[in-house]
Amino acid sequence: MTRPQALPSQLQPLAQAVDQVLLQEVLAETPPSLREPIDYFLRAPGKKIRPLLTLLSAQLVGGQWRQALPAAVAVELFHDFTLIHDDIMDRDRLRRGQPTVHVKWDDGTAILSGDALIGLAWRQLLKSPSRSLAVVTDMFSEALLRVCEGQALDKEFEHRRQIAPEEYLEMIDKKTAWLMRAACGMGAVIGGAPAGQVERLCRFGELIGLGFQIQDDLLDVVADVETLGKEVGSDFRMAKKTYVVIKLQHRLGAAEALAGEMDFARFRQLLSERGLVEEIEQEVAGYFSRALALVDDIGQPDQRQPLLDLLRFLRDRTY
Helix, strand or coil, X not given: CCCCCCCCHHHHHHHHHHHHHHHHHHHHHCCHHHHHHHHHHXXXXXXXXXXXXXXXXXXXXXXXXXXXXXXXXXHHHHHHHHHHHHHHHHCCCEECCEECHHHHCCHHHHHHHHHHHHHHHHHHHCCCCHHHHHHHHHHHHHHHHHHHHHHHHHHHHCCCCCCCXXXXXXXXXXXXXHHHHHHHHHHHHHCCCCHHHHHHHHHHHHHHHHXXXXXXXXXXXXXXXXXXXXXXXXXXXXXXXCHHHHHHHHHHCCHHHCCCCCCHHHHHHHHHXXXXXXXXXXXXXXXXXXXXXXXXXXXXXXXXXXXXXXXXXXXXXXX
């Protein structure tokens, strides 16, 4: 599997710290009957974006990132839980460049592995500093409810012919952006930020999440399988109403653009002809720019730089 981009060097020790807890502490606490599939999934190469947001948010507001490490690990386990279950619902065969858990084992094993991961996430979260525990557990619970709501909306959209762009944005705000919002917010709380900064960092994470998901939708169309690490066009072939599909449908003003009702090559051709690839890229850049404006005066420059580097990494990613 090709991975042309690497995390900025100064972020790698933080990602490695998350991996160390996952592969040592978390696996040791995993039920023996599920250890093999969970070990398999945790060792697959992921970007660790969400836990990094937690650690860097804590650092930005003047806290020690290691105090936020349990919450960061919890966020990553939460994310992994959603991925395993998403793959079952979407019938995806590849994740992070390797067979999905339900393909390598079976649906039941994958469901139970995801369930176990959310339990392990709670166990990690409860190791957060006691002074911030009530707030971060509330944020985590709210994120779990929002993500489930967003996933339910996503499934509902599969059975509707017409989706407004605003409806789609509301769905991804819940399904994707809310966990990034919580990741940043929990880090800020653990770092000791005042309420105003906590809210700004929550909004920062939410904007990143919106841009990130729209970018993902676009990469599913324009990337290649070796770089993306999963099947290109899988969303299209599953007739999922992604932002790209919805934008093209509204641009054409006809049902022709519905996913699953035309050849994938024709779909890509229409996107190019209508200039939608460039238009959506500009929208993604706008989300990242608005996020940047929210944190450009929080903390000292040396505290802020790692978060800005992560933002650039996300903006420029190709997978």
